[in-house]
Amino acid sequence: DNGLSQHTLTEKYHISLGSVCNILKRKEEYLHDYETNQNQNVKRKFRNFDSGKLDEQVFEWFVDQRLKNIPISGTILQEKAREIAKVLGDHFVIIFLQKKIRHGSENVIPNSNAPIAITNATNNDDSNLFLSNDSEHLDQLNVDLNISIESNELKVIDSRPDTNKNDIGYYLLNKLSIIDELKYSLLTNHFKPNRKYSFPTLYSDDHTCSRRFLINWLNDNPFLVYSPYIEGGYCINCVLFRNVQGQKLELFVDKPCYQYKHLKHFTTSCKSHINSQFHQNSTIATDNFIRTYKDPSLSIVSLIDKDRIEKINRNKAILTPIIKIIITCARQNIPLRGHRDESINDIRQVINVVDAHCGSNFIALLKQRIDAGDELLREHIQLGKKNALYISSSVQNEIVDCLHKYILKQILHRVQNCLFSIIVDETTDTSTAEQLSLSLRYYDQKTNDIREDFLTFIETVSCTGETISNLILDYLTTHNLPFHNCVGQAYDGGSNMAGIYQGCQALIKQKCPDAEYYHCSNHCLNLALIKSCSILQIRNMMGTIKEIINFFKDSAKRMHALRSEITDYQGEYVCLTNKKRLISLCDTRWIDRNTSIETFLELYIPIVNTLDKFRHGTLKDSTAEQLYYAITNFQHIISTCISCFLLSDIVPVSRMLQIETLDFSSANQHVDDLLETFEQRKQQTQAYFHNIIYSHADELCKELFVTPSISRYSILALRQKNMPICDPEQFYCEHVYLPFLEELIKNIKVRLCVLKNERIILLIKLRPEVIINEKPFELTKHLLKQFADRIPSPLQLNSELERWQKKCNDLLKMNDDWKKNG
Incomplete structure (x- = not known):
């Protein structure tokens, strides 16, 4: 009845109101008879008879006759069935063809090369029951059979398995749960067939x-x-939101629009x-x-609960300064x-005291924020619950982790x-724990810049190549960075x-x-x-300078004496610097030693005078x-x-090699320029x-009253080699400067x-100032090889290179024209 009133049922089925009442009253009885296929009012008794063997033998005989191309009529088929039944020892009443049709045409059509079809009779007359070899009759039979066995049960078609995740029919038929995230996806990103989609054709019962x-x-x-899963249509709103008021309709909700009768009356x-x-x-x-x-x-909850929204905003206002303080300390x-x-x-005792000392930098900055007028933060610290102040060390660590x-x-x-490169170095923290610093170097497509970003520290207990490579590869895998x-x-x-062989770089390259x-160029x-x-004179010189700098830095009295000598300069000697103190030699970065040596050379005379003072008196x-x-x-x-x-x-080149945006071409050019300078x-x-x-050294010697000379052991070495003893300038030029x-x-x-790597040299040839002198065809072969x-698109590479070469020529020519006009 689907919730319809009795008067509505009377008008719909054109029966009397009493009949409707009677049917509704005996509904359970009728349904039980229908399900058990019984009628209690019928007095005839049916004999239990198993027709499985009879059907099998009749069908085998039928197939055998048809393979011999012997025509079989309905009468011949029934007579043969009676003969087989007598042999089996039983009597029956058979309507063989109707039974076979009811169970499907596959049980009737044999697997042979001879086309066989059954034409269904419209009445019970045996003369209208015959078999045909016509293929058109066979096609018609298949359609009729499919129509005759049509049921109300949904069938899985699954014509587009790739769309199942966006198909509402797939979830309904398989009775899968639909969470809110999936529900939103089905509403906004459901399957949408285009105009080329092939919808199935459905026929009426008479196939007309x-x-x-x-x-x-x-x-x-x-x-x-x-839904391609069942080839039918649903109302997505009604399917996903059933728990609303109103009379629920069966079509488009519980049953999709998928049958001929649905499509015929779709508009209505x-x-x-x-x-x-x-x-x-x-x-x-x-x-x-x-x-x-x-x-x-x-959401309704958020809109109704205004107090909850106010608490959220208040908590945000409290957490914001705490997070900003942590960010400031980190930066x-x-x-x-x-x-x-x-x-x-x-903390509460000193929060309102201006000149109070704080035990931690975080609390000191928090107190400064409160003193600047953040009353909400002051109220939170003074009156808030002790377990919800969000200023403990554990909360600080959680905030740092979130950042x-x-x-x-x-x-x-x-x-x-x-595309990216990995940069890894080993470092040890203050707790002597070994850890790897991992960074990425990549090209940012938004800013068109090369970036180097630090990612994380990875703690390690071993520094073997295998251990380090496994840590790096695991990190890349965890964060979905493709190899x-x-x-x-x-x-x-x-x-x-x-x-x-067993180095980290070799294992990662696998x-x-x-x-x-690439080893760091700097x-x-x-x-x-x-x-x-490692040359003797240079090594001894650096050792002496290091001892002199330590001599002064180890004593405040000596540093004061040197500072006084520098500041109290009265013009007794040449002074060409404003520097006031010595700089220690760096133990690891030897390039930075140039700054120390340069400062030492500029303060050479004050250093000598100060050392001379410490040779006499108190x-x-x-x-x-x-x-x-x-x-x-002099040496x-x-x-x-x-x-x-x-x-x-060397110092300027070292600084340029440390630029983040430096590419291989520029680095190679800087190194070539340095080598060219040294060759000159x-x-x-x-x-x-x-x-x-030598002229600068000679000026220093005049100020210090030092005579240029060759050291005694150098003279002895020359005599042992039977070499002539030259003047000091020639000696130090040939035996110190040139080596x-x-x-x-x-x-x-x-x-x-490493900067001369084949791939690097090949990529450098793509630069505008280089490619104009290259042959695109040869360059194409090398690029495809590497x-x-x-x-x-390998086949388009040669054309692209030719266009790029022409573009670069035009740009350079335009630049030359601007220079001439300028």
């Missing part, structure tokens, strides 16, 4: 009419969605569905759900903790679908990192084939300088006397000048050494040969 689902129905009714059914109160209420519920899902603050490298811990009672996750998420979002996008590795030159290993330059400073010191004689030696003076002037050419120094040895280095310069050139070439898997 056909209907198809129309895509215009979906366009005209936004609530209607199509759809209009009735739209006008129903159930559909209107479910549509309102759908709109409310989408709005509150996008903005949870608009300024200020520790959150101080020299002692404080309890909450201690790390947020920053990491931003970095990973920028790195997404980008094939990793195109570079940058570590130090240790054997555990740079080894070609997983990331394109990840070429580190390589530093190592080249260390190796070059300030007498035996160490000062030894250092005085060492520093007033030390000339070695200091040689080191200072040659290192001054070598070719112009006599002029450069005499005019620049030091040649060592620098050789070691720089050896250490920075980067075949990275080029999306």
